[in-house]
Amino acid sequence: MEAKDASKVLTSCGIKPTLQRIAIMQYILEHRVHPTIEDVYNGLIANFPTLSRTTVYNTLRMFSEHSAAQMITIDEHRVCYDGDIRPHPHFICRKCGHVFDLMSISMPLLPTKDETNGFLIDEAQLYYKGLCPDCSTTTVED
Amino acid sequence: MEAKDASKVLTSCGIKPTLQRIAIMQYILEHRVHPTIEDVYNGLIANFPTLSRTTVYNTLRMFSEHSAAQMITIDEHRVCYDGDIRPHPHFICRKCGHVFDLMSISMPLLPTKDETNGFLIDEAQLYYKGLCPDCSTTTVED
DNA sequence: ATGGGTGCAAAGGATTTGCAACATT
């Protein structure tokens, strides 16, 4: 993944591609494990010593508002982000806390306007909770 | 809604019905607007002067662990709770922040074990975001 | 007297805000 690609994504979402924004976008496109703010910050600070957490917060929030990333609130303790903007379900493991994509499971379509009694829906998130494959096989020995 | 009913719900979920637990359960059963911790605390403190926020936190978390209530993380800023444990989608209004039930929209069934590639799913939440009827009609004048 | 339940105060942690510095047009 090159900076050029991240830059293109930003531009196509109507976001002016600054150095910081490109770096952050590039990071979430390359690390598809639903990084938190802290993850992104820690991942970039070595090569980007002046980066501030505030910028990561503001930038990722802005990305999600421009539909350039998905904000995931499946974890009650912290928000994380997904650079893949295709609608797909997420899964959080109650044991290890990791968030996974469940690409094989389909999302319901957005309800049509007359199904919703006047609610205007522009985004859907489907969250599953339980045990991931790793944690469910080791549960017995705990 | 009588305390007796709330107490029954607790017992049937394997929770020992203490005074505080009954009061909290009764509150979320009577106030079906997805109250936050603060809402529950404020709603009960007048008639229950010794109640502590800690107890509300602990109790509601415990309710959700015993499937006596649903923990809703649709709002990135705070958790709220739903006393109705039937699976149903929730909607949050981007403008007013209120959380609504969308009972008319169906939830997808829990995926079967062979659909999930080893993920053991025990809970699903379907969240929608957008504008509620009130906020969408008044948006123009803002 | 033992164990669970409650409540207070303090700690912890995530996120936001205010503002100054900086870059870009």
Place this chain on the structure above:
DNA sequence: AATGTTGCAAATCCTTTGCACCCAT
């Protein structure tokens, strides 16, 4: 110059923790 962007420090707010007290068995 004007505008948008970034970054630091401080503030804020939600939630959890540690511990003492209390109540019921």
